[in-house]
Amino acid sequence: MEVGDRILDSHGASLERGRHFVQFYSDDAELARTVAHHLATALRDGGVALAIATPRHLRGFEAELSAVGVDVPAEARRGRLALLDAAETLARFCDERGTDRAAFREAIGELLGRAAGRGAPVHVFGEMVALLWDRGRVPAAIELEELWNELAEETAFNLMCAYASRSLAGGEGAAAVREVCRLHTAVLDDPGAVVDGEPPALELSSELDARADAPHRARELLDDALRRRGGAGRLRADAQLVLSELVTNAVIHARTPVSVTVSLGADGVRLAVRDFRPRLPVDDERGPNTGLGLGLRLVGSLAAAWGIEPVPDGKVIWARLDA
Secondary structure (H helix, E strand, O other): OHHHHHHHHHOOOOOOOOOEEEEEEOOHHHHHHHHHHHHHHHHHOOOEEEEEEOHHHHHHHHHHHHHOOOOHHHHHHOOOEEEEEHHHHHOOOEEOOEEOHHHHHHHHHHHHHHHHOOOOOEEEEEOHHHHHHHOOOHHHHHHHHHHHHHHHOOOOOEEEEEEEHHHHHOOOHHHHHHHHHHOOOEEOOOOHHHOOOOOOOEEEEEEEOOOOOHHHHHHHHHHHHHHHOOOOHHHHHHHHHHHHHHHHHHHHHHOOOEEEEEEEEOOEEEEEEEEOOOOOOOHHHOOOOOOHHHHHHHHHHHOOEEEEEEEOOEEEEEEEEEO
16 A cells, blocks of 8 residues: 555645545455554544444454554543444434434534544544445435535544445446545545446545655655556656646745645546645746746646646646646
């Protein structure tokens, strides 16, 4: 899980904003390693970890947490680690008639509110959406993803969801899978290879602090993505250069944490760097003394297309390189 480790580290406790990311996994051992890393990161930083999963998966999480040095019984006694049965928890607010929003708030919101009230990081893993999906209740799963997002607007926590890749090949098709991906801030693996016969796609995201090593860490993310899709050659060299310029400009001029997204498809790669400075670049900032204009001219010379888009609380600078 080399890629997963890097991405999950980037979702660590130092982030001010919560993140909601999803993993599509092929086997339980892979899932257990990723979830254990997610939970252990919060515990190492003095925070709280919560897993809502099937009993079989909970046993795997406990074993992996113990393997990385977490004293599971002791952390549970301290109230810093909770392992809850997904079906039992889901039954508290969801039945065949639908999802009770108020009951969800009571069951989950209060629990997370108490944890976040400690002022320490809160990392959550939730498998209830996967249970709904596997039961054929795809709209209910999507509604629950939306409820998690609403809760994240009020309470700071990092949430990881997971779906078995084999379950995504059902009749709901690619549209529902794309909606699931849209509701998350990051995708740790991609289901494109198992729906609608479309070619595999991959999207990886990472959150980086505004530090001098941010361009290097962004290039590592890109390299991880390219290795997973066998990319190399000129595309890799040009994409590395473009991504370095985008991240460097964001770090120097925005001076905020940045969100880096690498999207790989059959037609090429899309690179996007989001910062949290809403002000867009202006002409008097682009000159030999700032480096901004030079960097964007370089991006324009290598990319098939690029642009700057305002988003809530910041902006995204993106570039597309064709295969």
